[in-house]
Amino acid sequence: MNEFDEAREAYENIPIPDELAERVSAGIRQGRRSRRAQNRAGLRWLAAASCFVLMLAGLNLSPTVAHAAAGVPVLGSVFRVLTFVSYDTKEDEVNYSVSVPQIEAESSLTAETVNTLIQEAVDRHLEQAQRDWEGYKEAFFATGGTQEEWGDREMDVFVDYEVLSQTSTRLSFSVRLAKGWVTASEERYYYNLDLENDRELTLCDLLGEDWISTCNTAIRAEIDESVSREGYTRYFAPDMGGFSTVDENTMFYIREDGVPVTVFPPYSISPGAYGFSEFPIVR
Numbered sequence: 001m002n003e004f005d006e007a008r009e010a011y012e013n014i015p016i017p018d019e020l021a022e023r024v025s026a027g028i029r030q031g032r033r034s035r036r037a038q039n040r041a042g043l044r045w046l047a048a049a050s051c052f053v054l055m056l057a058g059l060n061l062s063p064t065v066a067h068a069a070a071g072v073p074v075l076g077s078v079f080r081v082l083t084f085v086s087y088d089t090k091e092d093e094v095n096y097s098v099s100v101p102q103i104e105a106e107s108s109l110t111a112e113t114v115n116t117l118i119q120e121a122v123d124r125h126l127e128q129a130q131r132d133w134e135g136y137k138e139a140f141f142a143t144g145g146t147q148e149e150w151g152d153r154e155m156d157v158f159v160d161y162e163v164l165s166q167t168s169t170r171l172s173f174s175v176r177l178a179k180g181w182v183t184a185s186e187e188r189y190y191y192n193l194d195l196e197n198d199r200e201l202t203l204c205d206l207l208g209e210d211w212i213s214t215c216n217t218a219i220r221a222e223i224d225e226s227v228s229r230e231g232y233t234r235y236f237a238p239d240m241g242g243f244s245t246v247d248e249n250t251m252f253y254i255r256e257d258g259v260p261v262t263v264f265p266p267y268s269i270s271p272g273a274y275g276f277s278e279f280p281i282v283r
Contacts, residue, residue: 082103101161129155133155158176159176169194186266203260206260218279
C-alpha cells in the first residue's frame with residue numbers, strides 16, 4: 001500500500017461524532033461559495049469536520065483537508081451529500097483548489113459505485129495535471145528557456161462540484177475538473193440518482209421508451225433555430241462531425257423543474273471556444 005492509499009484509508013476511517021452539528025466553511029474561492037449558496041438555498045447543511053494533513057503520492061502535496069459531512073434533510077434519511085475533501089494550496093507553482101463530493105447512503109451500491117467513479121476521475125485529473133506541468137517546465141528549460149523568461153508562470157488546477165437539482169426522491173449533481181496554464185481544459189461528469197430505488201436515472205426513465213427520438217427532435221430544432229440569416233451557426237454540420245444522435249453515453253442533468261438537459265463537451269458538436277453545449281429536452 002503506497003502513501004496515498006494509506007492516507008486515504010486513514011481519513012476514510014475517521015469517526016464522525018453524531019452529536020456534532022455545526023456549520024463549516026469549505027474555505028474555497030468566493031465565486032464558488034456564491035454559486036453553491038445559490039444552488040443550495042433553502043437547505044440545512046449539518047456538518048462534521050476534522051482537519052489533518054493529506055499526502056498525495058506523486059503530487060508532493062501536503063494540504064490541510066476538511067472532512068465535512070453535510071446532511072441534506074430534503075433528500076430523505078438514506079442519502080446525504082458530503083463535501084468529503086476540500087483544500088486550497090499551492091505547490092511547485094501549481095495552485096490547487098479542490099473540493100471533492102461524496103454520496104453517503106445506508107447499504108447503497110449506487111452510492112459506492114458513484115463515489116468510486118468520482119475518486120478515480122479526481123485522482124487521474126490531479127496526477128495528469130502534475131505530469132503536464134512537469135513536462136512543460138522541463139521542455140521549457142531544455143529548449144533554452146531561462147529562469148528570467150519563466151517568470152511567474154503558474155498552473156491552476158480545479159476540482160469542484162455543484163448540486164443542480166434535488167427533491168425528496170431525486171438528486172442531480174455535476175463534478176467539474178479543470179486546469180488552466182498555457183492551455184485550458186475542462187471535464188464534467190454528471191450524476192442523476194433515483195433515491196427511492198437506489199439507482200442511477202437514465203434519459204429513458206425521464207422521457208420514456210421513445211427518448212432517443214424525443215431528444216434528437218429537440219436538439220435538432222434548437223440547432224436549426226441557431227442559424228443566422230447569413231447561414232452561420234455555431235454547430236458543426238453532421239457530415240463535419242456535428243450532432244447526429246444521442247445514445248446511452250450522452251451526458252445530462254436534471255433542472256430544478258424536472259426537465260432533463262443534455263450536455264455535449266467542447267469540440268464534440270461545436271468549436272471549443274463555445275464551451276459545453278446544453279439542450280433542454282422539453283416535451
